[in-house]
Amino acid sequence: MGKIIRFLPLIVFIALGVVLYRGLFLKPQELPSALVGKPVPEFTLTGLKDGDRTLTSVGQKGDIKLLNVWATWCPSCRYEHPYLLDLAKSDQFKLYGLNYKDERDLAIKWLEDLADPYQYSIFDPNGRLGLDLGVYAAPETFVIDHNGIIRKRFAGPIDGKVWQKEFAPLIKTISQERARGE
């Protein structure tokens, strides 16, 4: 007993050290979404390029979809844009945009200048759908499976490294589920 007490400060110190050291590498910005496992919230919005078109869903059932939240006021969106153009070439999933709290003219010009990676973009000037999705900044990217269920939410820009780590395994899993007919 006496010996243990003598070493207690050292034990506490090591335990605290381990906890604090791990704390250095935590990323509290990466919140788990409250919507993972739930369907995409209902909405009625217009298309960005096609203002007359009413949209109530993202893409079609049966497709694996990425929904990328973007805006022209968001510098990180510009950073990830070239990578999105790459992703748009994939045949495993379809990429859709949610233009978040932006101006239509500016957003259309952005897509004309930088090229448009999206099947289409949903125009959400007031951030209504953004709010229902729990979006708190741009860019954010949601993975929606073939049944229309949100499987992942990622806050921050996507690049090759992020894609390999965060998205590629999940896309593979969902593809397998779809092949099995789940």
Added chain:
Amino acid sequence: MLAKLASLFLVLAFGVVSQVSAMPSQTVSFDDPVTEKRYQSLIKELRCPKCQNQNLADSNSQIAVDLRNEVYAMLKQGKADMEITQYMVERYGEFVLYRPKISGLTYVLWFGPAVILLIGVIIVVVVARKKSATKKELALSDEQQQRLSKILEEKE
């Protein structure tokens, strides 16, 4: 003297003004003071999801402004506090609550400090008891005490 007083007054006045402008600039009006109180307490209890160590009341980030407006709109619609916090949790997760609900995930958060305090008290009690026990051992027995007195007397 008068000029000095005036300049002091100016400094004070501007000091106050600059402090006011540092507050999130947004005006909300309520018909009754109770709803206003509820609004104030709700935006203090809800965390801003973007700027994570601020509540909605303190933050000026875009999302905090939006969420404040949302709270305001929901109060105007006559929603209950529970409904409003539930609405936020459904979208942003438990994280938005500065006072998280008691659940498996938050047991440590709620009861950790009490457990650590308990452990501390137990250690203090054990150590203190041990010390008093060793003190008793160190104390002179009656026989030794008598011998000591004898020796002291002889010296004198």
